[in-house]
Amino acid sequence: MPRRVFQVADISRTARRTGARCSTCTMQRVCMPSGLSPDEYQRLDALICSTRVVRRGETLYRSGDAFHSVYAVRSGCFKTVVMHRDGIEQVTGFHLAGDALGLDGVSSDSHSCDAIALEDSVVCIILFDLLELLCREVRAIQHHVHRLMSSEIVRESNLMMLLGTMSAEQRVAAFLLNISTRMKARGYSPAQFVLRMTREEIGSYLGLKLETVSRMFSKLQKAGVLDARGKEVQILDRAGLENV
Structure with missing residues (x-):
């Protein structure tokens, strides 16, 4: 069924249905382009059009759901997963506050994965038709959406390289460095943070067994580059982690 075509007047009506604002959001510098008037x-x-609370373990959308909206993670954390025919879950990404969700649905008008909250989270819901309309009128927004789509391609390419060419230890090190960089971009400590995902979920994402992930965390800790206590992680030697 084709998506409804929206007019500018729809945007004004939409504004009255939500209290969420990009202009005052703490994730503004991560989620939105800079220099907007x-x-x-x-x-x-x-x-x-609205915000939605997604409780830990709940699904924001499922594979096969019709695509109408993209989502900006206002707070919390999500994983995206695909299910193999044998019922095994494959984690394809982790999405933090400030990240976009739902772009997988653009190509076919339906979502290709499940998006599941790893903790109590809030998302802003943006109707894609309205976003397309604004993109035609505001070049900075259009460029930002293109960057978001491009980043998905880069993320997929990086994941393929990680799975295809890196050792288990290098995969875990690269994963932790990625989380560190993303935390820094959000104004948090890049050296000390809490992982919202389990070791098993990390293993699914990295193509490793749970036991291997745990063993690599222990190995990095013994090497003095990392201090991991449960989900709490402290990077003690970033250069050492980069050189794994």
């Missing part, structure tokens, strides 16, 4: 921020605020 007050008028452009107002139009962005109008795009958010």
Whole structure:
């Protein structure tokens, strides 16, 4: 069924249905392009038709669901997964506050994976038709959406390289460095953070067994580059971690 075509007037009506605002969000510098004018921020605020609370373990959308909206993670953390025919779950990504979700549905008008909350989370819901309309009128927004789509391609390429060419220890090190970099971009400590995902979920993402992931964490800790206590991680020697 074709998506409804929206007009500019729809954006004004949408603005009255939500209290969420891009212009005042703490994730603004991660989620949105910089240098927007007050008028452009107002139009962005109008795009958010509502926010949704997704409790830990709940699904934001499932594979096969019709695509209508993209989502900005306002707080919390999600994993995206695909299910193999034998019922085994494969984690394809972890999405932190400030990240976009749902772009997998653009190509076929239906989602290709499940998005599941790893903790109590909040997302902003943005109707894709309205976003496309604004992209035609505000070049900075159009460029930002293109960057988001490009980053998905880069993420997929990096994951293929990680799975195809790196040792188990290198995969775990690369994963931790990626989380560290993303934490820094959000204004948090890049050296000390809490992993919202389990070791098993990390293993699924990295193509490793749970036992291997645990063993690599222990190996990195013994090498003095990492201190891991449960989900709490402290990077003691970033250069050492980069050189694994």
